[in-house]
Amino acid sequence: MIPGISSSIFLNLLFNGFFLGSIYALVGAGLTLVFGVTRLVNFAHSILMVSAMYFSYYIWSVLGVEPFLLLPLSFPLFFLVGYLIYRFLIKFVVDQSFSSQVLATLGLFLIIQYGIVMLWTSNTYTVNSPLRNIVFRFDGVFISLPHLLTFLTTLAISFALYYFLKTTYIGRAIRATAQDPEAAKILGIETNYIYSISLGLGTGLAAVAGNMLAMSYSIDPYIADVFLVMAFVVIIMGGMGNYIGAILAGYIIGMLEVFTAFFFLPLLKHAVPLLLLIIILIFKPEGLLSRRLRA
C-alpha cells in the first residue's frame, strides 16, 4: 500500500495498470517473438495492432459484433496478414542489413497508416458497445468489463502460446530456429516457413491487443506512434527476443504509466518508463530476465 492514498484508489490504479500492462504485454510479446526468431526489428508492428482496432470498429459498426467476440476471427485473419507480409516483403530483407529492414518495415508502417487515413480520415472513432459500459463495483473499486476481459485474455493467450512453443513440433522448431537457424536447417527445418509462422503469430498477438484496446480506447491512426515506441521499450526491457521478459516488462510499464500519471503528471507517463529503460540498460543491458528463462 502507498501512504497517503486510500486502498480503493490504490486498487483502482492497480487494475488500470493491469489493463494497460496486458496491452503492452501482448504487443511486446508479438514483437519480441518476431525479433527472437527472425532478428527482424518490425517497425510495422504497432500499426498492425491499430489495423485490428479499425477492423473491430468496422465490424462493430456494420454488424454490431463486440470486438471481444471477434477474437476467434481476427487472430487467424491477422496471422494470415503477417504470414503474407513475410512471404511478399520481409523474406527479401530478412538477411539484409538493418537499414534495409528499417526501410521495409517503416515503409509498410507508413503505407498502412496513410491507407487508414484515406479510408477513415484522421477522425477519432469509438466503439460504443453495451459491453464497454459494464462496470463492476466493490467498495469503491471499479473494474470495467473490457479491462477484466483484456487481462484474462492476455493471461490465457500468454500461457497458450508458451505451451505451444514448449510442447508442439512447430513450437520447438520456432525455438530451435531462434537459437541457431543453421543448425535448424540441417535438421530438416525450413527456416523461411518458420519465419513466416513467427511473423503470423506476432501479428496475431498485435491483433488481439488491437481488439481488446478497441473496447476501451478511442481509435485513430496515430495511436500507433506511441505504441511503437512503448513496444520497443517493453521488448528491450524484457530482453530482446525474450517472450516471458516481454510479458513481465509489459506489466511493469503499464503499472508505471498509470501510477506516474496519477502521482506526478499525465504528461510524464511515457517519460518515466523510458527513464527506467535507461537505468535498466546501464545496469542490466541484456534485459530483466536471464537467458535461462527464455521460452
Added chain:
Amino acid sequence: MLVLSNITKTFGGVVAVRNMSMEIEKGELVGLIGPNGSGKTTLLDVISGFYKPDSGLVKLDGAPLNRTPPFERAKHIGRTFQIPRIFSRMTVKENLMVVEMNEEKALQLLEMVQLSRLADEYASNLSGGQQKLLEFARTLMMNPKIVLMDEPFAGVSAPLIQRLSDVILQLNSEKKIAFLIVEHNLAALFKVCHRCVVMDQGSMIADGSPEDVSRNSQVIKAYMGE
C-alpha cells in the same frame, strides 16, 4: 550413393576446393583428412548445401542436389559440426524432439550414446564431449543415409572417443549408414574408417586405405610434415 563431380568452390580469389571428385558407397566409412585450410569443412558445407559450388555436381543416389536447399538435403544427409551446434536452452531430450515428436525414439538414441540419464538436463549443462554425443544422436533422429562429421573427436576425452567410435561402428554395420568424417586425430580415425581421402590446398592428393595413406609420401609431406 554420394557422388561429387569436379567440385570447385572459391571465396573471392581464394580457391577453397579445387576440382574435387569422389564417391562414397552405401555403408562406407570414409575419413577426410588434410592440413588446416585444405578445404575439408568447405567440402562438407558444399555437400550439406550451405555453400553452392562454383562448378561441379553433388549427387545422392543418382539425383543431383545442387538446387536442393539444406533442409531438404537433411532428410538424407546428417551433419555434425566442429563446435557442436546444440540448442543450449532446450533439454537434451527436446534437442532430439526438434526433429520428430517421437519421445521413444529420442530416448532410444540417447540410450545408445549413453546420455539417457541426462535426458531432462539443459543441454548447456553438458560437457563438450557430451554435447558432441548429443549432436550426433540428434542427427540420427533424421534416419540419414550418410552422416558428415566435422572433427567429432576434437576436444573429447578418451572414454568418450571410444564411446563415439563404438556407436559409429555399430550404426555402420547394423544400419549401413555411410560416414564422411573430417578428423585430425588420425589414431582414432584410422580405427573406424575403411578408407581415407586426403586433401591439400583444396585438392585431393590421396585416396586409399588408412595403411596406404599413412605411408603415402605426398601425404606425409603435406599433412604430417617431413
